[in-house]
Amino acid sequence: MTTVQTPPGVAQVQATGTSPKTVARTGLYALMGANVVAVTYFFAQSGFGTNALLLLGRVTGLYAALTMAFQFVLIARLPWFDRRLGMDRLTTWHRWTGFTLLWTLLAHAVFITLGLAQQSELSPVDQFVDLATTVEGVLRAIVALVLIIVIGGASARFARRRMAYETWHFIHFYAYVAVVLAFTHQVAVGSTFVSSPAATAYWWGLWAFALGSVVLGRFVLPLWRNLRHQLRVAAVVPEAHNVVSIYITGKDLDKIPAKAGQFFLWRFLTPDRWYKANPFSLSAAPDGRSLRLTAKALGEGSASLRGIRVGTRVFAEGPYGAFTSMHRTRPNTVLVAGGVGITPIRALLEEIRGHVVVLYRVSNPNDAVLMNEMRSLAHARGAVLHLLTGPSSAPTPRGPMLGPQSLVGMIPDIRDRDVFVCGPPAMTRAVLDSLRELEVPKQQVHAERFSMAG
Structure with missing residues (x-):
């Protein structure tokens, strides 16, 4: 009798009737939807007021804060989401959510300024200057908005194509500064933030979860894995005149949760390369003894790999990707x-x-x-x-x-x-x-x- 075995991935889908991507996508939608409900509830609890422009300003400000927190979850590189959705899909969602955030923040600033100008009978420009110079936290919010505008401009396709990855990445680090400034503004003047102890606890918890996700996925996990595995270059093998394979060894490589089809962000710790992170796929299925990447000389970073010396220390972030x-x-x-x-x-x-x-x-x-x-x-x-x-x-x-x-x-x-x-x-x-x-x-x-x- 012949027995036909169903591959594990196929068995999982057949057993549950739902693909891993659908499960993860539904989880993200449910997470966002639950937070929208919570923000709406706390907004209603704090009162609506009588000025329609101020009402719109408050609403756009609250959902901008929620969108900003969701932005950080999308690029936190949490393994559970990344294995099911892939960094490319999460990055695309992050990009479009970022443009939504930019327009929502601009709407918040405009509506608040116009609403207060309507009440005070000042011109919108005078009202804006008055807010920036007399109300605690507003100047910090303006700086945060300017940073978001700069980051949004750097993310536009025409700018991104003309910018080195390292420059683009450095500009995006200012998003953390913008978050801190925006949050202190929310704490200082956000009526919904202080409308009740539950609302205050919610907002603190939301930002702790969002920033904690980034710290865990972008910093703690990579540092812990690299300290544990002590990766080094074991061999550099030319495959063609412009293609090279690099073999990486280290400690306990069988404990790295990598699968065929995934990639790492590789940093080779030499004086001229330590700050460059290049995404290269594994070109062989992980066997617990070594990892192999194969790269073609398509740019300055990949072209210099042939000169990497055996024994060079390697810092690898990953594994990433849902191509498994x-x-x-x-x-x-x-x-x-x-x-x-x-x-x-x-x-x-x-x-x-x-x-x-x-x-x-x-x-x-x-x-x-x-x-x-x-x-x-x-x-x-x-x-x-x-x-x-x-x-x-x-x-x-x-x-x-x-x-x-x-x-x-x-x-x-x-x-x-x-x-x-x-x-x-x-x-x-x-x-x-x-x-x-x-x-x-x-x-x-x-x-x-x-x-x-x-």
Whole structure:
């Protein structure tokens, strides 16, 4: 008798009927919804007043404070949420929530100023100056608003593309200053904050949870893990003229909760690199003895990796990412890689059970990184490996190389498989469009942003 085993990730989904992403997303929505209800209750408890503009100012200020706290939870890198939703999705939500915060804060400032000007019969400009110079906490709030505006401007696409990651990251550290200033403003003049002991306890608890999440996820966990594991470079192996693999060893590596498909933010502690954190995926499934990353020389940071010396200390933040077998829903799988996006795909091929088809898209065969390993793994696992080469615009009998008809031609049962996609943005979009046209169920499609993968 032959027994067919269902992979763990598939068994979990089949048993609960709910994907890990849905569970985590529902948890975040419920958390936000419960806090909206609490803020609304305490606002109503404190009284509405008679001035409509002041009422709008108070409402926008309260929900701006709640939004700011939620912002911090989104980028706290809490492992439970990150493994289920992925840093790319959480970062996208953080970005759009940030723009919501900016407009809400501006509305708060405008409505409060206009409402008080209406009562005092001062001009809005004179009222604004009076608030800044005579009311405790208002000047601090203005400084916080200016910082949020600067951070929002730095996050706009046209600015982000022209800015080094380190500069962008440094500017974002001022968000912590803005939070402290905004909170002291809320304590000083927020009527809802002091409307009752319960309201005061709620706001203190909310900010303790939000900032505590950041301290835990961004500082305590990385420091604790690196002190425990003492990571060092064990070997630097050129894979091609512009590709290098780095092997990392340390203590108790079997205790690092990393899975194939995830990535770390790596800092190599040399005088010229310690302040640079580069996201690189694991290019081999973790085995408890070493970790391996493989990088292509796409920028200054990755280009200098070839010169890293054996024995160099490493500070790694992570593991991060939801591009793992945890999210599988079907017994069989398709893995689609483009360029150096092969690194998490190669790790997944090593770990995933069931029948696997791999599509590896490169411009020419010389760009196929880790190809010998992929062939050996595919042979050992009984997987099917397709190397797709040539210009993207090159015609094929079935249309575009990664178009719907080509995918069905190579994988007739693609609608009954999970599909993992990692590659350059244009390629990833093309594959996702094809899967949508083929009506592959959304919960079976798993995509990793190339910028976070390596």
